[in-house]
Amino acid sequence: MIRNSASEMAAKLAAGETTSVALTQAHLDRITAVDADVHAFLYVDTEGALAQAAAVDAKRAKGEKLSPLAGVPLALKDVMAQKGVPTTCGSKILEGWRPPYDSTVVANLKKNDVVILGKTNMDEFAMGSSTENSAYGPTHNPWDLTRIPGGSGGGSSAALAAFEAPLAIGTDTGGSIRQPAAVTGTVGVKPTYGGVSRFGLVAFSSSLDQAGPCARTVLDTALLHEAIAGHDPKDATSINAPVPQVVAAAKSGDVKGMKIGVVKELNGDGYQPGVRARFEESLELLAKAGAEIVEVSAPNFEYALAAYYLIAPSECSSNLARFDAMRYGLRVGDVDGASAESVMNLTREVGFGKEVKRRIILGTYALSSGYYDAYYGSAQKVRTLITQDFTKAFEKADVLVSPTCPTTAFKIGEKANDPLAMYLNDIATIPVNMAGIGGMSLPSGLADEDGLPVGFQIMSPVMKDERMYSVGAALEAALLSKWGAPLLDKAPVLGGAR
Amino acid sequence: MTLSYDDVIAKYEPVLGLEVHVELNTNSKMFCGCSTVFGAEPNTQTCPVCLALPGALPVVNEKAIESTIKIGLALNCSIAPFSRFARKNYFYPDMPKNFQISQYDEPICVDGYVDVEIETDEGPKTFRVEVERVHMEEDTGKSLHVGGATGRIHGAEYSLLDYNRAGIPLVEIVTKIVPGTGKYAPEVAKAYVAELRDILRALGVSDVKMEQGSLRCDANVSLRLIGAEKLGTRSETKNVNSLRSVERAVRGEMIRHAELLNAGGRVVQETRHFQEDTGLTRSGRSKEQAEDYRYFPEPDLVPVAPDAAWIEELRATLPERPSIRRKRLQEAWAVPDKEMSAMINADVLDIVEATVLLGSDPSKARSWWLGEISRIANDKDVAIADLTITPQDVAEIVALVNAGELTDKLARQVVEGVIAGEGKPSEVVAKRGIKVVNDDGALMAAIEKVCAEQAETAEKVRNGHLPAAGALIGAVMKETKGQADAARVRELLLGHLGQGN
Numbered sequence: 001m002i003r004n005s006a007s008e009m010a011a012k013l014a015a016g017e018t019t020s021v022a023l024t025q026a027h028l029d030r031i032t033a034v035d036a037d038v039h040a041f042l043y044v045d046t047e048g049a050l051a052q053a054a055a056v057d058a059k060r061a062k063g064e065k066l067s068p069l070a071g072v073p074l075a076l077k078d079v080m081a082q083k084g085v086p087t088t089c090g091s092k093i094l095e096g097w098r099p100p101y102d103s104t105v106v107a108n109l110k111k112n113d114v115v116i117l118g119k120t121n122m123d124e125f126a127m128g129s130s131t132e133n134s135a136y137g138p139t140h141n142p143w144d145l146t147r148i149p150g151g152s153g154g155g156s157s158a159a160l161a162a163f164e165a166p167l168a169i170g171t172d173t174g175g176s177i178r179q180p181a182a183v184t185g186t187v188g189v190k191p192t193y194g195g196v197s198r199f200g201l202v203a204f205s206s207s208l209d210q211a212g213p214c215a216r217t218v219l220d221t222a223l224l225h226e227a228i229a230g231h232d233p234k235d236a237t238s239i240n241a242p243v244p245q246v247v248a249a250a251k252s253g254d255v256k257g258m259k260i261g262v263v264k265e266l267n268g269d270g271y272q273p274g275v276r277a278r279f280e281e282s283l284e285l286l287a288k289a290g291a292e293i294v295e296v297s298a299p300n301f302e303y304a305l306a307a308y309y310l311i312a313p314s315e316c317s318s319n320l321a322r323f324d325a326m327r328y329g330l331r332v333g334d335v336d337g338a339s340a341e342s343v344m345n346l347t348r349e350v351g352f353g354k355e356v357k358r359r360i361i362l363g364t365y366a367l368s369s370g371y372y373d374a375y376y377g378s379a380q381k382v383r384t385l386i387t388q389d390f391t392k393a394f395e396k397a398d399v400l401v402s403p404t405c406p407t408t409a410f411k412i413g414e415k416a417n418d419p420l421a422m423y424l425n426d427i428a429t430i431p432v433n434m435a436g437i438g439g440m441s442l443p444s445g446l447a448d449e450d451g452l453p454v455g456f457q458i459m460s461p462v463m464k465d466e467r468m469y470s471v472g473a474a475l476e477a478a479l480l481s482k483w484g485a486p487l488l489d490k491a492p493v494l495g496g497a498r
Numbered sequence: 499m500t501l502s503y504d505d506v507i508a509k510y511e512p513v514l515g516l517e518v519h520v521e522l523n524t525n526s527k528m529f530c531g532c533s534t535v536f537g538a539e540p541n542t543q544t545c546p547v548c549l550a551l552p553g554a555l556p557v558v559n560e561k562a563i564e565s566t567i568k569i570g571l572a573l574n575c576s577i578a579p580f581s582r583f584a585r586k587n588y589f590y591p592d593m594p595k596n597f598q599i600s601q602y603d604e605p606i607c608v609d610g611y612v613d614v615e616i617e618t619d620e621g622p623k624t625f626r627v628e629v630e631r632v633h634m635e636e637d638t639g640k641s642l643h644v645g646g647a648t649g650r651i652h653g654a655e656y657s658l659l660d661y662n663r664a665g666i667p668l669v670e671i672v673t674k675i676v677p678g679t680g681k682y683a684p685e686v687a688k689a690y691v692a693e694l695r696d697i698l699r700a701l702g703v704s705d706v707k708m709e710q711g712s713l714r715c716d717a718n719v720s721l722r723l724i725g726a727e728k729l730g731t732r733s734e735t736k737n738v739n740s741l742r743s744v745e746r747a748v749r750g751e752m753i754r755h756a757e758l759l760n761a762g763g764r765v766v767q768e769t770r771h772f773q774e775d776t777g778l779t780r781s782g783r784s785k786e787q788a789e790d791y792r793y794f795p796e797p798d799l800v801p802v803a804p805d806a807a808w809i810e811e812l813r814a815t816l817p818e819r820p821s822i823r824r825k826r827l828q829e830a831w832a833v834p835d836k837e838m839s840a841m842i843n844a845d846v847l848d849i850v851e852a853t854v855l856l857g858s859d860p861s862k863a864r865s866w867w868l869g870e871i872s873r874i875a876n877d878k879d880v881a882i883a884d885l886t887i888t889p890q891d892v893a894e895i896v897a898l899v900n901a902g903e904l905t906d907k908l909a910r911q912v913v914e915g916v917i918a919g920e921g922k923p924s925e926v927v928a929k930r931g932i933k934v935v936n937d938d939g940a941l942m943a944a945i946e947k948v949c950a951e952q953a954e955t956a957e958k959v960r961n962g963h964l965p966a967a968g969a970l971i972g973a974v975m976k977e978t979k980g981q982a983d984a985a986r987v988r989e990l991l992l993g994h995l996g997q998g999n
Contacts (some may be wrong), residue, residue: 034993065761079552081551082936094552097552099546100546101546103553199553199554199555200553201553203552203553206797206798207797233557234555236555236557236558236800237559237797237798237799237800238724317792318585318597318792318794319585321587321589321595321597322550322552322594322595324589326591326659327594328551328552340657341589342588364792367587367792367793368790368792369790369792370794479653492632496896
């Protein structure tokens with residue numbers, strides 16, 4: 001049952017073939033069996049999940065009208081505030097903090113009766129591409145436990161790939177949903193910026209952060225997308241417009257007559273041969289399905305990474321200032337006679353990890369008077385140019401595509417001491433965040449040289465998220481008939497099921 | 499040793515700069531729905547947003563934007579078609595996010611002015627104080643330093659934090675430098691803050707209570723030698739909590755600077771704290787090394803782009819400028835300057851006007867509010883506005899007196915009754931049984947009784963010693979519980995004692 005898609009599970013629940021309690025228990029059992037190896041979860045809310053499941057079953061028994069995903073379990077990235085449930089953001093500085101409120105995403109999940117199993121591991125404050133920056137130890141890729149599951153949302157995608165949950169919530173600031181999806185053979189979507197409320201998402205970089213749905217199929221991702229999206233008056237940057245019809249798009253999967261633009265700059269040098277091969281193959285399948293493949297150019301993308309590493313750290317240096325031991329979380333050095341300033345210093349020294357400190361220092365520097373124009377100011381100009389590149393490209397194509405990341409999953413520890421190499425992993429995902437558009441990653445197969453999953457990225461214009469779902473669903477269907485079975489069936493069998 | 503003020507102005511020209519922070523009187527905070535009521539239990543008016551819990555986001559209070567635009571319009575500013583919030587980054591325990599959401603290089607209102615009139619040696623003179631900008635920001639929480647002698651952080655045993663104030667909407671009104679005021683700098687500073695306070699009050703956007711901190715003034719003062727071009731180093735005096743203090747602080751700083759400069763020293767650029775008891779300032783934070791606040795546009799908020807039509811709508815709602823209104827009322831009521839000042843100082847102008855509009859004679863309305871009612875308010879140590887008596891009540895009382903149904907003395911009893919919560923004037927009259935005794939029969943009975951009791955005095959009057967009648971009239975009034983019309987009593991008494999005409 002746990003290998004079903006979320007929509008299959010939902011159908012079984014609706015048909016009375018199983019109950020949410022049974023389904024939830026099956027996933028809790030799976031977590032118990034495999035999570036010692038995978039370490040996708042930081043906190044498993046056994047009681048809360050079962051109580052929620054029982055409540056949904058009771059509603060169903062009474063014949064209440066339920067939402068499409070009612071009773072289906074989900075894994076929540078630990079960057080989302082959930083009332084009463086520990087929320088650490090993968091950081092020591094928030095150890096023990098239980099939010100007194102629900103994020104809007106969590107409130108929407110609860111409203112839709114989606115059962116929240118627990119909180120998943122992540123790079124500290126979502127800063128990283130491997131989940132190695134978690135203060136609570138790395139997550140392991142279910143395809144190869146010695147490899148990274150991507151990041152920052154490695155816990156969420158690993159939970160999906162390990163069948164610990166059929167649905168997950170991620171957040172994507174520079175690729176933190178899409179890159180983990182790519183390297184674990186799962187699906188992840190970063191909606192249009194403002195499409196899903198950020199209220200209760202612990203901020204890394206406010207102008208780039210976007211929560212989104214993760215699952216094992218395009219349709220499941222779409223169902224979750226519709227459950228969490230929509231205007232939220234508590235988030236000033238939330239878009240006040242109807243949610244794009246992503247479920248309908250995922251169901252039809254029609255690409256006939258669509259123009260698909262291949263971004264010249266996001267393919268070529270630096271991309272692993274197996275990644276390129278799977279990408280070309282996917283393009284052929286889309287062409288066969290009736291899409292027209294065109295080439296587009298985005299000359300300013302080459303500056304995206306540099307600009308990102310000025311904007312994101314600048315915003316983070318300010319966003320993370322609130323972690324000062326005064327009101328919540330860790331407090332260090334609170335001895336008789338200690339000043340507030342020394343408690344703040346000691347707490348931040350002990351509470352933040354190396355990568356977080358690196359970015360706070362970087363951002364503090366970039367915003368300093370005398371450097372602002374050269375760094376933060378220039379980066380904002382690059383951002384405008386990237387947005388213009390997208391605007392022009394979308395004049396020629398309905399969606400844009402690229403490999404999600406240049407390589408397959410690397411080994412744990414391989415790039416831990418080389419931040420620049422780590423940063424390069426996000427080269428194809430970052431432009432999407434810079435322009436605030438939508439982006440999806442779905443599996444396009446395994447690289448021949450290492451047998452590891454490869455991701456295919458689809459980018460759609462602002463609030464045209466349905467387009468990437470149409471293309472994603474078409475490609476998924478074509479690949480499935482080519483493979484004969486879901487890609488994850490090729491993943492090694494884990495833990496208890498062995 | 500202290501220089502005289504005359505010595506200072508003989509040699510130096512003062513240059514002012516005034517920054518006024520105004521707490522808006524919106525019901526909710528700047529970026530969340532928490533209440534803004536003053537004086538609640540510490541930390542009861544807080545939520546995830548104003549406590550800066552992880553994940554919480556600000557949302558702009560539309561009402562605060564409206565109030566700020568009104569202020570800008572009232573101060574003759576241009577309203578920016580596009581303005582943004584920015585983050586001002588610095589660490590302080592009473593600032594929950596460790597940044598303040600403020601406005602930096604794109605404020606909502608710019609380039610205005612306020613004309614203030616002060617009395618000079620050559621008669622009344624108008625000074626124009628130019629306003630550089632009006633911008634929105636949020637207030638911080640409050641730190642209470644416990645233990646130690648001074649209530650300051652140094653030497654304190656521990657500090658308590660109250661976040662009720664964190665996130666209260668603040669508007670900061672910054673003037674350009676104000677040169678050319680010469681020896682009148684302290685008066686101009688005071689008049690500017692007073693005018694600003696009146697304008698804000700007329701707009702109804704703030705409580706403007708300096709003593710509660712809803713209007714706070716920072717006075718920047720520098721001196722330069724008369725005729726010099728270059729500005730001197732300024733000091734920034736905070737904690738100036740009354741109009742009088744504004745004047746004292748400017749004067750005090752001018753003298754302090756001049757003493758330093760005369761002694762060959764230099765003025766340090768710093769924050770200074772005004773001390774109400776001594777009228778002096780003490781040194782605070784040095785600003786010699788400018789703090790780097792790392793301002794950048796607030797990414798959690800969208801730009802403020804007020805619609806031009808909305809701005810015009812707001813402009814149409816602006817009340818009459820207080821200075822113009824004062825002149826109009828003074829003329830209409832034919833009030834001497836001194837009386838007018840008394841009303842302004844006692845803060846009864848609005849209430850007197852309301853009473854007059856309800857039909858009362860201006861001089862009567864003024865004398866009730868400024869006299870008896872002010873006295874009661876003083877005795878009770880409350881503001882006049884907090885008494886239960888209303889302009890309707892006073893207008894009714896004045897009308898009753900005019901109709902001869904109350905004497906001035908009885909009217910005072912009615913005022914007392916209304917303030918004591920006994921009801922409207924007519925109700926007080928009924929409950930207390932107050933009425934003018936104008937039944938001559940009853941009065942005659944009382945007169946006869948009094949004359950019998952005080953036969954000796956009555957005899958004096960009968961013999962033409964009229965001043966003695968006062969004692970008898972007083973006794974009759976007492977006999978009739980003050981409800982008689984004293985003039986009628988006098989008439990009847992003198993007639994009774996053969997002194998009538």
